[in-house]
Amino acid sequence: MEVFTPRSLAEALRLKAEQPSAVPIEGGTDVMVELNFDRARPEALLNLNEVAELRGWSRDNGLLRLGASLTYTEAMAAPLSEQLPALAEASRTVGSPQIRNRGTLGGNLGTASPAGDALPPLLVEAAEVELSSVRGVRTLALEDFLVGPKRNALEADELITAVLVQPSGARQTFMKVGPRNAMVIAVCSLAVSVDQERCELRAAYGSAGPVTGLVTAPLDEVDSFPERVAEAASPIDDVRGSARYRRHALRVLAERGLQRCLT
Amino acid sequence: MKIELSVNGERKEADVWPGESLLFTLREKLGLPGSKNACEQGECGSCSVLLDEKLVCSCLVLTAQAQGHEIVTVEGIAEDDRLHRVQEAFVQTGAVQCGFCTPGLIVATVDLLAHRPEPSDDEIREALSGNLCRCTGYQKIFDAVRLAARA
Amino acid sequence: MSTPATRRKLELGRVGESVKRVDAVPKVTGEFAYSSDLFAAGMLWGHTLRSPHAHARILSIDISEAVGLAGVHAVLTHDDVPGDKRYGLEFPDQPVLAFDRVRYFGEPVALVAAEHPEQARRAAAAIKVEYEPLELVVDPELAADQPAIHPQHWTQGHGYRDDPRPNVVRDMRIERGDPDARADVSVEGYYELGIQDQAFLGPESGLAVPDGEGGVDIYVATQWLHVDRDQVAPCLNLSREQVRIHLAGVGGAFGGREDLSMQLHAAMLALHTNRPVKMVYNREESFFGHVHRHPGRIWAEHRANRDGKLVCVRMRILLDGGAYASSSTAVTSNAASFAVGPYAIENALIESTCVYTNNPPCGAMRGFGAVQTCFAAEAQMDKLAAELGMDPVELRLRNALASGDELPTGQKITGSMPVEEVIRRAAAIPVPDPEELPRDPIRLPGGAGNTTRGDGVQRGVGFAVGFKNIGYSEGFDDYTAARVRLFADTDGDLVAEIYCAAAEVGQGVTNVILQTARTELELENVMLAPGTTGEVGSAGSASASRMTWMATGAVQAACRAVRDELDRRGGGLASGDEIDLERIYRHPRTGPLEPETGQITTERAHVSFAAAAMRVVVEVDVDLGLTRVVWIGTAQDVGTAVNPQAVYGQIEGGTAQGLGLALMEEIQTRDGLITNASFTDYLIPTALDMPPVVAELVEHPEPEAPFGVKGVGEPPTVVSTAAVMSAMRAATGRELNRVPVKPDDIVFSGS
Numbered sequence A: 001m002e003v004f005t006p007r008s009l010a011e012a013l014r015l016k017a018e019q020p021s022a023v024p025i026e027g028g029t030d031v032m033v034e035l036n037f038d039r040a041r042p043e044a045l046l047n048l049n050e051v052a053e054l055r056g057w058s059r060d061n062g063l064l065r066l067g068a069s070l071t072y073t074e075a076m077a078a079p080l081s082e083q084l085p086a087l088a089e090a091s092r093t094v095g096s097p098q099i100r101n102r103g104t105l106g107g108n109l110g111t112a113s114p115a116g117d118a119l120p121p122l123l124v125e126a127a128e129v130e131l132s133s134v135r136g137v138r139t140l141a142l143e144d145f146l147v148g149p150k151r152n153a154l155e156a157d158e159l160i161t162a163v164l165v166q167p168s169g170a171r172q173t174f175m176k177v178g179p180r181n182a183m184v185i186a187v188c189s190l191a192v193s194v195d196q197e198r199c200e201l202r203a204a205y206g207s208a209g210p211v212t213g214l215v216t217a218p219l220d221e222v223d224s225f226p227e228r229v230a231e232a233a234s235p236i237d238d239v240r241g242s243a244r245y246r247r248h249a250l251r252v253l254a255e256r257g258l259q260r261c262l263t
Numbered sequence B: 001m002k003i004e005l006s007v008n009g010e011r012k013e014a015d016v017w018p019g020e021s022l023l024f025t026l027r028e029k030l031g032l033p034g035s036k037n038a039c040e041q042g043e044c045g046s047c048s049v050l051l052d053e054k055l056v057c058s059c060l061v062l063t064a065q066a067q068g069h070e071i072v073t074v075e076g077i078a079e080d081d082r083l084h085r086v087q088e089a090f091v092q093t094g095a096v097q098c099g100f101c102t103p104g105l106i107v108a109t110v111d112l113l114a115h116r117p118e119p120s121d122d123e124i125r126e127a128l129s130g131n132l133c134r135c136t137g138y139q140k141i142f143d144a145v146r147l148a149a150r151a
Numbered sequence C: 001m002s003t004p005a006t007r008r009k010l011e012l013g014r015v016g017e018s019v020k021r022v023d024a025v026p027k028v029t030g031e032f033a034y035s036s037d038l039f040a041a042g043m044l045w046g047h048t049l050r051s052p053h054a055h056a057r058i059l060s061i062d063i064s065e066a067v068g069l070a071g072v073h074a075v076l077t078h079d080d081v082p083g084d085k086r087y088g089l090e091f092p093d094q095p096v097l098a099f100d101r102v103r104y105f106g107e108p109v110a111l112v113a114a115e116h117p118e119q120a121r122r123a124a125a126a127i128k129v130e131y132e133p134l135e136l137v138v139d140p141e142l143a144a145d146q147p148a149i150h151p152q153h154w155t156q157g158h159g160y161r162d163d164p165r166p167n168v169v170r171d172m173r174i175e176r177g178d179p180d181a182r183a184d185v186s187v188e189g190y191y192e193l194g195i196q197d198q199a200f201l202g203p204e205s206g207l208a209v210p211d212g213e214g215g216v217d218i219y220v221a222t223q224w225l226h227v228d229r230d231q232v233a234p235c236l237n238l239s240r241e242q243v244r245i246h247l248a249g250v251g252g253a254f255g256g257r258e259d260l261s262m263q264l265h266a267a268m269l270a271l272h273t274n275r276p277v278k279m280v281y282n283r284e285e286s287f288f289g290h291v292h293r294h295p296g297r298i299w300a301e302h303r304a305n306r307d308g309k310l311v312c313v314r315m316r317i318l319l320d321g322g323a324y325a326s327s328s329t330a331v332t333s334n335a336a337s338f339a340v341g342p343y344a345i346e347n348a349l350i351e352s353t354c355v356y357t358n359n360p361p362c363g364a365m366r367g368f369g370a371v372q373t374c375f376a377a378e379a380q381m382d383k384l385a386a387e388l389g390m391d392p393v394e395l396r397l398r399n400a401l402a403s404g405d406e407l408p409t410g411q412k413i414t415g416s417m418p419v420e421e422v423i424r425r426a427a428a429i430p431v432p433d434p435e436e437l438p439r440d441p442i443r444l445p446g447g448a449g450n451t452t453r454g455d456g457v458q459r460g461v462g463f464a465v466g467f468k469n470i471g472y473s474e475g476f477d478d479y480t481a482a483r484v485r486l487f488a489d490t491d492g493d494l495v496a497e498i499y500c501a502a503a504e505v506g507q508g509v510t511n512v513i514l515q516t517a518r519t520e521l522e523l524e525n526v527m528l529a530p531g532t533t534g535e536v537g538s539a540g541s542a543s544a545s546r547m548t549w550m551a552t553g554a555v556q557a558a559c560r561a562v563r564d565e566l567d568r569r570g571g572g573l574a575s576g577d578e579i580d581l582e583r584i585y586r587h588p589r590t591g592p593l594e595p596e597t598g599q600i601t602t603e604r605a606h607v608s609f610a611a612a613a614m615r616v617v618v619e620v621d622v623d624l625g626l627t628r629v630v631w632i633g634t635a636q637d638v639g640t641a642v643n644p645q646a647v648y649g650q651i652e653g654g655t656a657q658g659l660g661l662a663l664m665e666e667i668q669t670r671d672g673l674i675t676n677a678s679f680t681d682y683l684i685p686t687a688l689d690m691p692p693v694v695a696e697l698v699e700h701p702e703p704e705a706p707f708g709v710k711g712v713g714e715p716p717t718v719v720s721t722a723a724v725m726s727a728m729r730a731a732t733g734r735e736l737n738r739v740p741v742k743p744d745d746i747v748f749s750g751s
């Protein structure tokens, strides 16, 4: 095994092009568990911690650019939390302070787990993912980026460089169900927004299907929306919960989420 | 591979396996076993250290990522021969039983009080929710944090 | 010549005072050496290859590739076990390394020693084992009659009730009075418990160092040094003197370190390579590395008269012991003995059976059988109270067991048994008023998950009482040795060095020993030598809530002998002189139970009993099935509190473990395979799950115990699962007859 530590984005992209099998590592909160438990032995690791271009966030003409290295702790802090309140709420539900200090948006997208807590709020906000390689830069809608359970649309030579969001300004919230009051992987989760301007209801569920799923409806379909969310999901039975419960919980979360965003 | 980093204010060098965690390196290569290895999956906080003044689980940091960075472990918390007030409070209140969680909790509490000198009970609970303790039921740990905050 | 040293008046640290732990300072600085922190020059790393099957025949093991890998110094299989091929805490039914077949998922099959743990892992992965899967025995209700898992019925012929069914570990019956006695009302129930894990934070680990003369020193985190030695030595084909076990820092135990884990394996590797070998399990491996709390199924019927007096209790208990016996026979008996709870009863029929299966092996865990039955019995008491329209606390008071009463085993309680006071004290602790809304989500069910702002939240208050035995039972020859060496230091002051192999597992027995010695010797200068099998006799196990009582007794006896000798020598010691005496302490003798009726055959089967009562307030989001425990108030019968601060710590910590079993802790299996062997999916309570605990100590000295002590570790765990579930039922109106309760059960189950 080898570790590469590029000092710039250009160097990182070059290394990734030369060694497509190199596994990027940011906060390591997913990668290290795989290494510690002997579940993965990649030929090389690409440490992105020293790539300044990936850090922090910026705003250009209203468009938010969240660097791939943005941590949950950073996403919880004002003023970003005011722009993306559901993402801030979701970030507070992630792991513990230790995990939130290290875990990143880029890592959550890289893992592309259906339980990834950053994904539902970003889906609700119609986020795009910026992917870069020595060949150039492309952006993909987040829905198109998430192609399957723990599978995403990254090409072997690409890195996730940012998430791009035009904040909707809509009322929004995030909720996550777990059998313990802290430090849980979602049994299921839901981000909800009520966009009065675009007259749209939006919801994105986690841990209730192979990928995080988005459900939308016109504003006047509030009453049937919770049922639609529950029906759109395709949950399974696993160690964390039953399919039946997950579907039920999504309905309850959708009702509560709408209520929060409408009052 | 060779790694150079600062631990508790001292420059250290270690020859590590590339896939090695900072926790393993601290414990097995640098003679600092104070950080504990209770889960190695980020769930228990026993391995908590400060990495460039941020509270992290050292089991989830690749040692190679710590190259050139500053680490503070539980061994670096006491001031010379005197216990840090957080350590003193843990001793006084009976917050230590088997003590396996203690090093991580000491570091997490020092970090909490650095950001929130007078935390509310809810803030204490949330801040320490990543540090599992199997022995104490947390009551005396909360007492210790409150005592250290007052001290 | 200097004047002889004499005793100095003592200032601090007697029995009854809250004394700071002597190991607290090294523990807060990180200097305290746990078993995983040890290091020796030239040390190798050991690693265990484990079975991926729950039940399979081993056809072949090929180590040829593994042996040749870089850094590898040894690859060992059952062929390399020098002595006995099997060991066991009570019955030698467990292979040191599997041969012929594997009986549970994660069973050790081969060992590797290498320079770096990564090399050891790679070598283990290179060992080729051919398995042929065998029929699984995983349903405890069918297990008894399925084909035998073991070649021999290990637990038969030990004075237990004769049950020839191949996979029965122990079958017992307690029959008292008229088991068919009728009464005005009757309530029935069925209850189930999942497998709980001790989840001590410090995974199994230790260091074995060959002594160069064929023997070995093993530094390990354990609960009972001498019984480890007695199991290890014959398997290594060594004498007991050649195997020395030393207590390394223990990161919690809770019963999970009673059985061997890596002791034998590291010793085999060390003797084979003639190098020190360190083994450290990771969290996943730890789930395979020790026995768990027995999962159980319990059928119960309680009959009572209109006035609330219990007339007859009938209970059938089925425990799944998993693949090996461990301490299952004693757990089976304990479950039966305490099935009724701390209530006086004249008629009872309790049947308790434990079976072998290919599920994870079970054995000792804090509460030891009493946890399982307390959960069922207290649910029954609540049902009965509802049926009778009686206040649940009142119903319990009406039946409270007291000194002089007889237990279902016929044993008359002669010591302290203040159940009534424990109930009254717990019930009198003021319950906090409901909190106002809105609140931060972390003060609501679902916590950090932000799932409710108060919607769906219902409050419930529950109450439960529990008890269990203190110390080993049924005729076990239980004793503790302590040795005191008194000498004069260079300043001419008297110093006492205590030797006792009592395992400090976090519970605070070190302080108990020192406080006892200070009190007895009236001396401040007292220290405790490191625990080892080399310097002193057995202390018995740090389990069954016995260590405080037993260590206190032994240290007291040794101190008194030393004191008498000192007095004989005129009250002082000249520099260079010393007194060095060892004494053994035994608690009052117990005898076996009659195998067919479960009645005592001597005056008693159990030494002593301790009770606890607890009130719990919960808030449940009934739409999502999520819970927040709001508050706990408890009173516990502790005999004499040797170190009150530590006693409160035991109560709080023990309560958290019972809360965990009620709400979240379960090892899940599919066809015998553990599916959640991690702290990501085996959840234990966090700081946001534990409410404030208000605890009161009920101190009635136990007449036959040194200083009147009782054990304190287990009663809070026994009662808290039941108490939390009582509150859960009150909040939800649901029956909730299985723990841990799942959100599903709250949302979907019938009321």
Ligand SMILES: Cc1cc2nc3c(=O)[nH]c(=O)nc-3n(C[C@H](O)[C@H](O)[C@H](O)COP(=O)(O)OP(=O)(O)OC[C@H]3O[C@@H](n4cnc5c(N)ncnc54)[C@H](O)[C@@H]3O)c2cc1C
Pocket: A023, A024, A025, A026, A027, A028, A029, A030, A031, A032, A033, A048, A068, A093, A094, A095, A096, A099, A102, A103, A104, A105, A106, A107, A108, A109, A110, A111, A115, A116, A117, A118, A154, A158, A159, A160, A161, A184, A185, A186, B041, B042, B043
């Ligand atoms: C104790 C614990 C609790 C957790 N709790 C939660 C939780 O509540 N909710 C949740 O959603 N997650 C949780 N996680 C998972 C994890 O923290 C998150 O998925 C986190 O966002 C991962 O970020 P990271 O920077 O640590 O990723 P890393 O581990 O560094 O990487 C994760 C994956 O992304 C890839 N990757 C990283 N950066 C890039 C990039 N720039 N370009 C391409 N690929 C990249 C990596 O190769 C890897 O495959 C938890 C993990 C732990 C250990």
Ligand code: FES
Pocket: B036, B037, B038, B039, B040, B041, B042, B043, B044, B045, B046, B047, B048, B057, B058, B059, B060
């Ligand atoms: S050992 Fe790092 S969090 Fe548990």
Ligand code: FES
Pocket: B095, B096, B097, B098, B099, B100, B101, B102, B132, B133, B134, B135, B136, C201, C251, C252, C506
């Ligand atoms: S004191 Fe043992 S885990 Fe906290």
